Amino acid sequence: ILRGRAIDDLPAAQHDDLFYSLARVAAVQLAWRGEVGEARRRLEELRALADERGETWSYVVLRLHLCELATRAGDLDEAGLLLDEMVESTDDGLLIGPVYERCRALCAAYRGDAEAAERWASQTLAGTETAGVRWEWLEAKRARGVAALLAREPARAAESLGCVWEHCLREGVDDPGAFPVGPDLVEALTLLGVR
Numbered sequence: 001i002l003r004g005r006a007i008d009d010l011p012a013a014q015h016d017d018l019f020y021s022l023a024r025v026a027a028v029q030l031a032w033r034g035e036v037g038e039a040r041r042r043l044e045e046l047r048a049l050a051d052e053r054g055e056t057w058s059y060v061v062l063r064l065h066l067c068e069l070a071t072r073a074g075d076l077d078e079a080g081l082l083l084d085e086m087v088e089s090t091d092d093g094l095l096i097g098p099v100y101e102r103c104r105a106l107c108a109a110y111r112g113d114a115e116a117a118e119r120w121a122s123q124t125l126a127g128t129e130t131a132g133v134r135w136e137w138l139e140a141k142r143a144r145g146v147a148a149l150l151a152r153e154p155a156r157a158a159e160s161l162g163c164v165w166e167h168c169l170r171e172g173v174d175d176p177g178a179f180p181v182g183p184d185l186v187e188a189l190t191l192l193g194v195r
Helices: 022-032 036-053 056-073 076-088 098-111 114-131 134-150 154-171 182-191
Strands: none
Touching (some): 022 056, 056 076, 056 098, 076 098, 098 114, 098 134, 114 134, 134 154, 134 182, 154 182
């Protein structure tokens, strides 16, 4: 899905766990494409099924996807509730650390709280240096870029967002919804007078 290709012809996973299912991947792809209602419906169904089956890891990942979807859709109260649930759950701290921090950074950025977004992004970036988690690093850079735009610092925004853009180009991430930095990067570059 990072390359923006259809998954309909892919063979089903040999594993029964929902984490490995094409249904989960298809729901994420819908979220990246902005099909919020259908993505939410599918992710909720999968999360309920994971809960019913006792698949803790699948449940936790699906909750994360719902949080990401809510953030992208601007439903920041829902995203905040899901983040609170992450911290309060008995899932033994699964996905706490850089994953949680970058979600908080993006929520703060889209709420317009540049200071909190920068604080959470910095915390995420520090955590990813030791853990080597590139996805979280990219998302923290995205949050930092949005925070810089909010703070009217287009050069800093262009630097952070440009890092994500360049990574996507270099690695062949062709689905613009995977790391949606394009519009914010254009805004930063426009503010800088770059053509």
